Amino acid sequence: DVKVTQSSRYLVKRTGEKVFLECVQDMDHENMFWYRQDPGLGLRLIYFSYDVKMKEKGDIPEGYSVSREKKERFSLILESASTNQTSMYLCASKGDRGRINTEAFFGQGTRLTVV
């Protein structure tokens, strides 16, 4: 069975902290994505990666960075957490570039609160 696992379901962090959100997939997918979801704004793409050590900015990359050292793991980093980064974060995984017509699968989401 397809599996995308996010490291935490709920997270509470303090303003200014460095925060790591981890996502692991077991499908040998090359593409991985980080979205955030806010009421009334839908899902917005933060960053994505199409290969190990490769990354592309999405629509709202400010305040975030990512790391993809291994194919199965894609980390989202909040360099200095702020209250406006309180949100639901969703990781997704999708088949490789050679087979672009493939289905994306999502993790269970991480609800992050920055206080």
Add this chain to the structure above:
Amino acid sequence: GIQVEQSPPDLILQEGANSTLRCNFSDSVNNLQWFHQNPWGQLINLFYIPSGTKQNGRLSATTVATERYSLLYISSSQTTDSGVYFCAVGRGSTLGRLYFGRGTQLTVWP
């Protein structure tokens, strides 16, 4: 990017009713998916349907790629169908990224 519009934004039904959700998109695509977001926030895959028609139990979907829309049909609604339904599209030039609509919030009352 590709603009995705979903309608209606909100839908309230009584159990047993049928409904149709619509997704319009602004450009040609070769990837289209429908998701249901459960109460815990996870996006559950319903259909991968870049073209044609598929059925899965009480749910079915049709995509007319040439006219840039897709429809999701829910028949005999149940309370467990409640939640947000998202349409997402993509094309080969976008390195696999998906563009999402704002979703349709469905509430089914017993």
